[in-house]
Amino acid sequence: MTDFLIEERDEHGVVTLTMNRPEQRNALSEEHEMLEFVQACHRLERDDTVRAVVLTGAGSSFSAGGNVKHMRDKKSFSAGSPVQVCEAYRRGIQQIPLALYHLNVPTIAAINGPAIGAGLDLACMCDIRIASDSALFAASFIKLGIVPADGGAWLLSRVLGAPKALELMLTGDRIKADEAREIGLITRIVPGDTLLAEAQAMARRIAEQPPLTLRLTKRLLRESQFASLQSSLELAAAYQALAHHTKDHDEAVAAFLEKRSPHYQAH
Numbered sequence: 307m308t309d310f311l312i313e314e315r316d317e318h319g320v321v322t323l324t325m326n327r328p329e330q331r332n333a334l335s336e337e338h339e340m341l342e343f344v345q346a347c348h349r350l351e352r353d354d355t356v357r358a359v360v361l362t363g364a365g366s367s368f369s370a371g372g373n374v375k376h377m378r379d380k381k382s383f384s385a386g387s388p389v390q391v392c393e394a395y396r397r398g399i400q401q402i403p404l405a406l407y408h409l410n411v412p413t414i415a416a417i418n419g420p421a422i423g424a425g426l427d428l429a430c431m432c433d434i435r436i437a438s439d440s441a442l443f444a445a446s447f448i449k450l451g452i453v454p455a456d457g458g459a460w461l462l463s464r465v466l467g468a469p470k471a472l473e474l475m476l477t478g479d480r481i482k483a484d485e486a487r488e489i490g491l492i493t494r495i496v497p498g499d500t501l502l503a504e505a506q507a508m509a510r511r512i513a514e515q516p517p518l519t520l521r522l523t524k525r526l527l528r529e530s531q532f533a534s535l536q537s538s539l540e541l542a543a544a545y546q547a548l549a550h551h552t553k554d555h556d557e558a559v560a561a562f563l564e565k566r567s568p569h570y571q572a573h
Contacts, residue, residue, distance in 0.1 A: 328365025371423025
């Protein structure tokens with residue numbers, strides 16, 4: 307493990323992951339950094355005490371995406387033959403969306419500055435996105451003569467719809483936080499000096515909910531995006547049957563009837 311990701315955990319089960327390459331604007335460029343990202347997601351996935359995850363960047367950027375100098379010098383996942391480049395993507399950066407997007411606990415991107423290229427894709431892998439008033443966004447791959455190969459074509463179209471996603475990907479235009487909110491890319495804008503605190507406060511509100519039901523609800527929503535109504539209802543019925551037989555449900559009902567705050571236990 308390296309120190310690319312700083313992991314902090316509070317008493318509410320909220321984990322904050324901070325990308326810690328401010329001098330490189332938190333670019334995703336080294337294989338060991340990508341592996342660290344994937345390993346962190348897998349570790350958090352297996353930890354039943356984790357209730358929510360906040361992802362942010364150190365310094366003035368959320369993430370500048372790929373390392374353009376590596377592209378110029380044909381280093382890292384730009385190195386080698388076309389077959390080698392393809393395999394480098396498959397084994398490297400493409401493992402991040404598979405790990406982060408499918409993390410069962412809710413995730414919040416606290417976008418503290420520019421989220422460019424793969425950095426924008428990284429934000430879209432999270433369930434909720436809030437941004438500072440200085441944030442910038444761009445699906446800028448076209449400006450470098452490459453395609454969005456780390457999940458952007460799939461992710462951005464599901465967040466914004468295909469026409470708007472295609473507009474951003476074909477122009478490479480940068481948009482500010484207010485426009486990002488208007489088109490639904492982010493849900494709120496907050497001052498930069500309060501961004502992390504507000505993201506963590508939201509995560510704590512989520513973490514107060516029944517932990518098993520949190521995971522089931524996120525999974526149901528994700529699976530329902532690709533299912534027919536009938537299939538979604540069938541899955542919901544199955545998940546509901548599981549939920550009705552959890553200690554979380556019993557405690558939630560008891561707390562409601564007794565007019566007190568619930569006390570959920572890690573499973």
